Amino acid sequence: MEQATPAPVIAIVLAAGHGVRFDADNPKQLIKLEGKPVVAWSIDAFQRNERVSDIVIVVNERVRPAMEQLVEDYNFTKVRAIINGGAERVDSTETALAMLADHNVPANAKLLFHDSVRPFVSQRMIDGCIDTLGEFSAATVACPSTDTILMSQDLGDRKVIKSVPNRKECFRVQTPQAFRFETIRRAYELAALDDGFQPTDDTRAVVEYLPDIPVAIVSGSPTNLKITTQDDLPLAQLIAHNLKK
Numbered sequence: 001m002e003q004a005t006p007a008p009v010i011a012i013v014l015a016a017g018h019g020v021r022f023d024a025d026n027p028k029q030l031i032k033l034e035g036k037p038v039v040a041w042s043i044d045a046f047q048r049n050e051r052v053s054d055i056v057i058v059v060n061e062r063v064r065p066a067m068e069q070l071v072e073d074y075n076f077t078k079v080r081a082i083i084n085g086g087a088e089r090v091d092s093t094e095t096a097l098a099m100l101a102d103h104n105v106p107a108n109a110k111l112l113f114h115d116s117v118r119p120f121v122s123q124r125m126i127d128g129c130i131d132t133l134g135e136f137s138a139a140t141v142a143c144p145s146t147d148t149i150l151m152s153q154d155l156g157d158r159k160v161i162k163s164v165p166n167r168k169e170c171f172r173v174q175t176p177q178a179f180r181f182e183t184i185r186r187a188y189e190l191a192a193l194d195d196g197f198q199p200t201d202d203t204r205a206v207v208e209y210l211p212d213i214p215v216a217i218v219s220g221s222p223t224n225l226k227i228t229t230q231d232d233l234p235l236a237q238l239i240a241h242n243l244k245k
């Protein structure tokens with residue numbers, strides 16, 4: 001009997017941002033933690049996972065030379081392509097989707113989109129995303145919110161509270177965000193018809209444009225932090241130090 005070919009598992013590491021909130025003159029994806037660039041920590045997690053078959057890195061022109069060099073230096077053998085992203089995160093995702101379609105990646109491929117600046121993604125989270133795509137066609141890593149979240153609105157020049165969602169139902173979204181290729185491609189096709197679409201993550205495209213598709217939550221961790229501003233550095237350095245020990 002013919003065996004069905006297993007779906008490829010492709011990690012897409014988004015590293016085309018300019019890090020304006022961190023320091024636009026010092027790309028945060030390349031700063032070193034315990035001597036290793038932030039993006040190399042991220043790529044390494046997917047390189048080490050035996051179920052991940054391929055890695056695509058999305059870059060901008062400024063970081064490209066350093067990225068090409070570190071892929072060689074760290075012997076990241078699963079990296080199949082380093083492609084140019086776009087102006088916003090959503091544009092970088094779209095570029096990756098177009099490239100995968102051009103390469104005839106099958107519709108059932110499992111795609112894991114990851115922020116290059118979340119260097120401490122764990123094997124448990126990566127495996128959790130891959131497993132969850134056996135049951136759901138969309139999933140995201142997220143962490144229960146320990147703070148109560150406020151929805152705000154403008155009142156003149158002040159922000160005031162509009163509503164207070166139940167904290168027990170609030171999560172802080174992280175990455176990886178995982179999808180069957182056909183699902184995320186369809187969501188982005190629909191989103192492309194909407195001029196106002198400017199989400200900060202990929203799950204939102206599914207939530208808004210494919211409302212019948214549930215997006216499963218995979219348990220995240222506060223250590224899977226995103227390096228966004230300089231304030232995140234001391235904690236990132238501490239985590240890196242403890243992981244290296």
Ligand SMILES: Nc1ccn([C@@H]2O[C@H](COP(=O)(O)OP(=O)(O)OP(=O)(O)O)[C@@H](O)[C@H]2O)c(=O)n1
Nearest residue numbers: 014015016017018019020021087088089092116
């Ligand atoms: N056009 C963009 C914008 C962001 N990203 C990536 O998406 C992740 C999101 O993190 P974020 O903190 O928003 O990164 P930046 O966009 O670089 O930061 P800023 O908004 O401060 O400029 C990062 O790994 C970033 O490199 C991307 O690939 N393409």
Ligand SMILES: C[C@](O)(CO)[C@H](O)COP(=O)(O)O
Nearest residue numbers: 115173174175200201202226
């Ligand atoms: C995708 C994300 O990491 C989820 O927390 C985040 O939304 C992307 O970064 P940004 O700071 O919101 O642009």
